[in-house]
Amino acid sequence: MTLLQRIKDLVRSRSIHVSYVDVGSCNGCDIEILACLAPRYDIEQYGIYVHNNPREADVLLVVGAFTLGWEEKLKMVWDKIPEPKAAIAIGNCPISGGVFDRRGSYVDPPVSKHIPIAAEVPGCPPRPTEILSAILSIRDTVFAGWEVKQR
Numbered sequence: 001m002t003l004l005q006r007i008k009d010l011v012r013s014r015s016i017h018v019s020y021v022d023v024g025s026c027n028g029c030d031i032e033i034l035a036c037l038a039p040r041y042d043i044e045q046y047g048i049y050v051h052n053n054p055r056e057a058d059v060l061l062v063v064g065a066f067t068l069g070w071e072e073k074l075k076m077v078w079d080k081i082p083e084p085k086a087a088i089a090i091g092n093c094p095i096s097g098g099v100f101d102r103r104g105s106y107v108d109p110p111v112s113k114h115i116p117i118a119a120e121v122p123g124c125p126p127r128p129t130e131i132l133s134a135i136l137s138i139r140d141t142v143f144a145g146w147e148v149k150q151r
């Protein structure tokens, strides 16, 4: 691997831009994500920045049980994120449907049926520290080795 490729991987894995989408939550998980931005957890000290624009994102956080109205929209958001990219399911809802999972209802969990999920953070809701840990855990597996995978 060349020096330039090493530098690219290092920069990618140490400057992660996050976008998030709510596909049908109670807003409990959204509040925990917002807590990550506040001074107590201060997500930016880890080189993680939050954007609303998926075209500028590396990581997509997905919250909520997957409601049928998101069938095409979530795929569109996912397709707009440039490679390399990863999605993380936040909370029990996108993992299993959580409290919203009712047979024959308007939800269609898990979200991994609709887009590839690199990591899952269970909890109702999960703690901000667990959300931060999940983002940090994928940076080496998804982003640090990207240049090698392209060879």
Ligand code: SF4
Pocket (backbone or CB within 6 Å): 024, 025, 026, 027, 028, 029, 063, 064, 065, 090, 091, 092, 093, 098, 099, 123, 124, 125, 126
């Ligand atoms: S996992 Fe719990 S807190 Fe999070 S969206 Fe679902 S019901 Fe709400």
